[in-house]
Amino acid sequence: MANKTKLSLQNVSISYNEQVAVKNVYLKIASGKVTSLIGPSGCGKSTILRSINRMNELIPNCKLTGRILYDGQDIYDPKIDPVEVRRRIGMVFQQPNPFPKSIYENIAFGARVNGYTGNMDELVENSLKKAAVWEDCKDKLKESGYSLSGGQQQRLCIARTIAIEPDVILMDEPCSALDPISTLKIEETIHQLKKSFTIIIVTHNMQQALRVSDFTAFFNAEPTQDKLGGKIGYLVEVNSTDKIFKNPLQKETKDYISGKFG
């Protein structure tokens, strides 16, 4: 792979309340590409995603070992400010979560927080255009973000993230709460966005991974040894999406892709 590495996870393990959720992940994310994380539920793919911009720290008793390098800098170094990390690594969530403010303010808020001093109207318009939602809301910028449909709300959230001009965008199953048509539109948006951003997307929909991503990482889970019924997630393999879906190296991957489990 000749691609420049944007993020590098080195032996990352994450646990909640002393219970290991995902262990020993080594993963490199290529710069300017779309990488999708797939796997059965409970395999820790969302957990890994949230650790990349330190959102997992909002959950009490969450512990991470190993290193996550962002352009060569360990973002879990005690000297690093998590807020600065999140300004460069933005996130779009599973449920559309616009702020209870106007559409305009939803975009402007993040930009203002990040000290944006340029033309706000222009930024709002550009961000909404890039997220392919401008046509839907250009006439009602002053209305509440909740006046939009679910799919439009999600694209508003993407626009909000784009507005802070991050380097990397994390998407946590962005289409799971949406209908097929909205999903298609979000996927088109992702295709547009990968020209400017490095994108990591968690999805439970393999077809979506195939459609949008350049690289795919497959995670799986194994039951824990104790009888609590917990699961420990681990990374099985990562490769170009083409290879993962057509010619995976591991049997587990092949079984999952062909629908034998999960």
Next chain:
Amino acid sequence: MKTEQKNKFSLKLRPSYEKWMDKGFKNITTVMAATVAAVLITILVVVFFESREAINQYGINFIVTSDWDPINNKYGAFTAIYGTIVSSLAALIIAIPLGLGTAIFITEDFFPEKIRFVIGLMVELLAAIPSVVLGLWAIFVMEPFIRPFFNILHNYFGWLPLFSSEAVGPGLAPAIIILSIMILPIITSIARDSIEQVPSKLKEAAYGIGATRWCAIIYITIPAAISGITGGILLALGRAMGETMAVTMIIGNSNQFSLSLFSPGYTISSLLANQFGEADSIQVSSLMYAALILMIMTLIVNVMAQWLVKKLSLKY
């Protein structure tokens, strides 16, 4: 046919007493619900009826004069009305930042959950302390302790009318402090409930675009919870205006009007508590008139609280 059915299946018509009971129960609960309206109307009617004599005699003068002269039968409640408004608003000014700050502190994870739980519990228990016990504490502990601080204010800012007299004992200022202690739990617990109801996905969204913790609190969480917080503040105001015992015990009970917070004063409720027992004829009517004014004031504040909560509530 009839006997056959009886044997197979003991389905029978509901006995009449059961129907009667069903209907009767509904009627009884309806009457009990109506009792609330009856009690409320009775209170309004009694207070209005009893105060008619004073309303006819003094009219609007009652509100703008400060005489309380049982010998010449001249009554005016200006000092008490002023005291009610000033003490409750001043208490609010003290309690809002304290209550809101505490509410934020116990909803954010600055400290382990157990510590925050204990702080929340203690604030709520403060609300349970009877007013008369707070009054006792105010007389013997709080006021003597705080008096030197009032006198420092008086020494340096005595040129301000608010601090123009020396603090020598009971007065408006200690009443304000005790009122702010009493309404603090209302503001804290309602603000906490409203903040906790803000969906965590909104906070996550703010963090996700690089907002700091306080940025998220000030621009996202508080605005989303503002309806509940405002309602809580207004409820606290209503409570402060009607609070009786602790205030009566510490405000000094004087109808002499003074701008200074360190002078003794009156609130309507302390006027009632203090004078009602020894009053007769037109004085009783005057006290009822004062009670009517107090009731209208608290009514307006409470209705506004309910209206605001409805109007400002946002959908998430």
Next chain:
Amino acid sequence: MNNKSYENISSQLLFNSRGKRNISNRLLTLVAGTFAVISITPLILLIAYVLIKGGSQINLDLLILEPQPPGAGVNSAGGIGNAIIGTIIITIIASLISIPIGIGAGVYLAEYSKNGSFSKAIRFGTNVLSGIPSIIAGIVIYALIVVTKVIFGSTFSGIAGGMALSIIMLPIIIKTTDEGLKLVSDDLRRGALAIGASMYTTIMRITLPHAFKSISTGIVLGVARASGETAPLIFTALFSYYHISTFQDIFYEMSSLSVLIYNFALEPYKEQNELAWAASFILVILVLILNLISRLIGNTKPS
């Protein structure tokens, strides 16, 4: 397309503790923490004072004896026995009036009303009633009951005091019943009605038992509130220096802990002041225990 430069990333990501944003963040955290500490200080000081000053005096005599009038010249101010009994009796009277009416009204609001204008008016009225200053409840009962002597010719009495307190308790019980019943799942209600149960049976056997927890929490809180109230009692139950001896005594002046504290706090005699502290101790302990009980009921899991 990206205006920001991501060169030299490691230095940009560093936590800059002198940055304006981080300083203001820490400052605000400090302010909130200070406010929280200030908010709990009065409670700690008050409870400590009541426990030490009041608790040190507690002995059997104090719990049983009658108080002595101020300036009676005896060394001891006596006890608070009659006030303890009085508080219990007046609170029971208030509960007997307000609990059935309150639960009935709550059942009507949650089960029968169809959110029409009548039930809206009742809910609104309940909120207004809970906002009415407690002293007003006292003077209204004074005007209606004490002056008119409608209750067997008695004037100031424990009954009148209980009636005034019931006005305070009523909205608390209605609200918790209403809210508790609204939390009961409609599926349960439909399930009972679908097998042919009457509304009466459904409410009595299904919904009320399911809401038992929140209703009893409300009752305990109402009792706690009522037992500490003073303002409704000073013109209705008044005060008495004597123990009750017969049932008829509830038609006469009756002492209570709260009025005893109010009366004796303002006396210039040290003995009476100390009795007020002792009464405060009992009252605070009683109220705190009731509050903790309501919390325990609220926290138990439904079986």
